[in-house]
Amino acid sequence: MKSISLLMLVVSVYSAHASFSPLLGVHPLDEKYYEGEVIECRDGLRSFARDRLNDDFCDCLDGTDEPGTAACPLGKFYCKNLGSMPKFIPSTHVKDHVCDCCDGSDEYGGGIRCPNTCIMGGNVEYKLESHDMHTQTSLKGRKEKEVGSKSEDFLLKVKGLKTAIMLQVVLIFLLLVLCLCRRHPKGKRRHARASAGHIVGS
Incomplete structure (x- = not known):
């Protein structure tokens, strides 16, 4: 001892x-x-x-x-x-x-x-107990920074999601236009064949 x-x-x-x-x-x-x-x-x-x-x-x-x-x-x-x-x-x-x-x-x-x-x-x-306010202030500052960074991350994710949705809408629109363009020439061909047959028949 x-x-x-x-x-x-x-x-x-x-x-x-x-x-x-x-x-x-x-x-x-x-x-x-x-x-x-x-x-x-x-x-x-x-x-x-x-x-x-x-x-x-x-x-x-x-x-x-x-x-x-x-x-x-x-x-x-x-x-x-x-x-x-x-x-x-x-x-x-x-x-x-x-x-x-x-x-x-x-x-x-x-x-x-x-x-x-x-x-x-x-x-x-x-x-020290007299510095509890200092501690609380620094903790509050840290929490605010964390909340700020989380909200920034959330905003970035939302922007990314918006961009992805816009790209999907544009792709769907392009596919629809492409499908309509393919159907339209077939319709013209059928109409041309029908009118050619009508001429031959007459």
Whole structure:
């Protein structure tokens, strides 16, 4: 029992240290990129001092200097999600009081306490009650999109059905015209034969 509680303490200390690391939100393969004292923005337009990394001020338009904050709208935050699938989320989702990473790393700093659901398979949505309206709004938006796409599909099917019916009507009309044209010459031939026989008989 002591070993389990000691392990939990070590994990919580490690996660607390990791959450306040200046490299928060950085993919492990990109950590070397941030080792120098002066770091260049990935787009090559500017550079910034290492102490400006994750300082909540956007120095690089592409978000290179703010991988762990929401300061840059084009930035990406890396969720390590140990025990589940790692992923990138838009940096605008960082510290928005919604747990987007299953390890809760996007809500560091104590504003909201996110349970680590990665061990349970991850991707379990956990949101504060105060954000129920936000959740309902996003669900409503999703439903509206689904209804919109279903109605578009229905309209396309109706248009396709109309086209098929029109083609069938045109084909039936052409067949009728063709049948009438074939009958008409036979009638003319019979009439010609009858009048020829009438002439011969007279």
